[in-house]
Amino acid sequence: MEPVPFIGVSRHRIGVDGIGVTTLAAFHGCPLRCRYCLNPACLGSADRLYRYTPESLFEKVRIDNLYFLATGGGICFGGGEPLLRVDFLEQFRAMCGTAWRLTAETSLNVTRAAVVKAAEAIDDFVVDIKDFNPAIYKAYTGRSNRRVLLNLRWLVEAKGAEHIIVRVPLIPDYNSDADRDRTVTTLKEMGVTRIDRFKYIIKDKNENRNTTS
């Protein structure tokens, strides 16, 4: 496999990307254009980024093998959208075996085929659902969320709700607490049990102050 671009690899992320000690491997490339993208580098030029094959990434991250085994942690693939690189995920799983917990932070705004493959390779999914309201989702990401809902429904069935965390953000200027409540209600109706409510804090570059909502 040709090396694929990553925007970064970050070790020892504790309690941020799932269970135990994890190493975040963030892919370049994303189908969404979120207004407040946390990692805008994933949309920029890929010319000067790190490039890894499954083998070379495995060599880089294996130093923390003991931490992973001792805490039930492993690798969290983020980005960007890791499910755009599902072949990479499959090969990485083949290399690291089943001892490491592999997590993917995904929007699920990908093809069903990618989700099906990822469900085999990945243990846990952290799904950033944004908001179930199609207008809010489209306004914030620039894309429709039609296949997100279908993919999530499939994933809950296929993997089991215990392997899926759904993140529901409060997005300033886009949704409200009432919108979030509606999204959470729908998630529960779909059988999702692990729901992470949080909020985006907008930091204004020019005015050097924080705005919270």
Place this chain on the structure above:
Amino acid sequence: MNHGKDICRQLKQLRRDIADQNGIELEIPECTYEGDCSGTCPRCDYELRYLESELARRQRLGKAAIVAGTVLTMASFQTANAQEPVVMGKPAVIERDVEKKGVLKGVVTDKKTGEPLLSCNVVVKQNGEIIGGARTDFDGVYTIKGLVKGAYDVEVSYVGYNTVVLRNYNVKAEGFTICNCELVRDSSLGNKKEVVVKTYTIRGIIDTDKSQPDSTSNRTPVIVIDGDDLPQDGGTGRYTIGGIETQLTGTPASESGQPKPCERPKPDGDDTNPLDKKAE
């Protein structure tokens, strides 16, 4: 608080626990570095490698290596099988440039069916003057950019539906303001039939002006419509096809099942199709 130091302290404890569980003598000197810490350093990584090599050596000697099931003290850690609570929930901090103008966005749907409506016209006005406008896309979503903070009248119109005007709708100074709208079908069209065109093909061109067979301006396209909802008695009426109201004259399907052409409307008292009229 130095978050890296906190991580370092937890990982150090983890290494010490693994060493103790496996009877490995591991020297962990007190760290005196006071600068920014990423959570690890060459010394920490050395200890980790040493531990792993010692565990591998023990396994080669047939001894058990215990590394799983260690419970860390950090509140955000979980054991491998724990499912609740979710340990995330940290706010995401995002930087952005200051925006001076807002964007009005929303989805327009049919109030009865909930289906998004394509190509609705949405305009925003202030004091009767049109400030901006847009049409809805396939998802019924429209976007009107470049609006300064203020109250606008939002007018949403679509063929066959009652126009909706939302008075004094407040648009924020920056970011997006969501304005969704539901349209109701125009009840005055209730006695007019509507057909659902499932498939159609352009069957051919009828040239009604035989004297000028090459004149394309005098040709009437004939559309063959397949559909169970077409009039079976060959009657005429007004219909909505693809959102466009029109009048059709129809003839029933032939016995072979092949539908016959529907022709363009003819004005009362005039047998000539207006589209076929030649300029005087």
